[in-house]
Amino acid sequence: MSIVIKELTHVYSPRTPFEKTALDKVSFTIEDGDYFGIIGHTGSGKSTLISHLNGLIKLTGGSIVVNGIDLSKKYDYKKLRSEVGMVFQYPEYQLFDETVERDVAFGPKNMGLSASEIADRVEYAIKLVGLDYDKIKNRSPFELSGGQMRRVALAGVLAMRPKILVLDEPTAGLDPRGKKEILDLTLKIKEHCPTVIMISHNMDEIAAYCNRIAVLGGGKLEGVFTPRELFGRSDLIERMGLSLPTAALIAKKLRDRGVQISASDEDELVSAILNARRASHA
């Protein structure tokens, strides 16, 4: 089970003056159990790419196979969309129902599940996102705080029990603490939903949470890297208009000043600096 993307190409408004190639022959594979990052600037084709994964954008060039479902042939889109949970940017803006419980039940209901199964899943999902089920289930989603709303929206997708979860900038518009909470939550979710794909343009997030990272620029794939490989490619990061994660950036600045250390996250940086100090004192 995996996502295999081959030569994926998508052109918006073809054969008009507004024609724009959003994706140009993008090929890569996402394995089961990956926490897969997709990074790139605005307009790099990230959103177009993930909208293909659950058939929201019709495949027009190339091929995609998601968990054995070949999107270039006729397929059961209900099955596909239950397998691939999609959480868009600012998902709290899609809340609509009178109570949290009913809103979260929307997906499972559309799947045609039994009432008891729906109730089970709603409770499971609300608890999974760290909310108090009994307290929140009968409240209106519109009277919650921003952070709570985002969790409810997330629960609405998780209640469908997807095997692959796609998150488009899940931390957009949150304060640093809210960001960390949501990202840590994704790790908890990953225990239930083995494959997580996250779009971001924040290198710190991608570095800390993803095991593999695809870099997109202007609709083209620049490569798939592990975090460590990627941070060694400062030429690419600069060309893409991205910045190194803070820890790697500090390490690089220290290296430029003659301190021989390397680090890709905060813990590594701290121990590397301590080691370097010890070495220079010795």
Next chain:
Amino acid sequence: MRDVSMGQYYPTKSIIHRLDARIKLLLVIAYIVMLFFIPTVDNYLAKGGNLSDYVIKASCAFIVVMLFFIVSILLSRVPIGKVLKSIKAVLFLVIITAAIMLFFYSGSASHVYFQRGIISISLEGIISAAVMALRLFLLVIGPSLLTLTTTPVELTDGLERLLKPLTLIKVPVHDIAIIMSIALRLIPTLIEEADKITAAQKARLAEFDDGNIFKKVKAMLPVFVPLLVSSFRRADELAYAMDSRCYSGATGRTRMKVMRMRLRDFVAMFVMAAVFFAVLVFVYDFFGVTTLLVNLVGIAL
């Protein structure tokens, strides 16, 4: 999505596109008035004219208008298909009108080819139908050239400037214009928003085209409710943003893009006036031009 936000606007940077929006609006009005100066068959015959004179006058006038229109399209560099597309919406109307004219012509008819009950096909009816179809066609397609070559924002700006005299009788022209511009500005935003919400609900397996009309409306709720909520949010934010930039309506406000008449605008007006005059010359037989033509045709035959 783009279709609605830009109207029919087709960008080519041609001279027609660069004309002042006010002038284009005025020219379209003149164009429409001009079309109505070409009389109908009934009208002409009722005033004691004869049919062959009418045919020559009307065809000359129509040829002038069509030439003018074709040259305008060529200058605008908008593909002819795009221009013709606008006729599609009213094609049905044109056909029905022409058919009624053709089969139920009730005026005095000199040549009747077919008669049964109230249905009669006559030479006058045929000419009537042709003139009516041609006139409707030109009537619809002219303004569409305006919307094809002018952005909605330019149009509202132009309209605001043209309607400015109405402020004298306390019509809030500026406010109306700003409401229109904001509405136009927000259409693409709302459509984008609606697309996003629709995508999100589709990802949760929402179905939008199942069942009867009531079911469909109910199915749209998961899109409408968030859309409504976000429009209110947007309206609030926009009001704050305008307030904090000291927006206070029309008083003391200057424009970033000052509309200025250029040589091309005067040339355009001159051309329009010339075409209008030519139509009048043919229709009203100024200087005996049409009489001369009638005689020439007579000799040729």
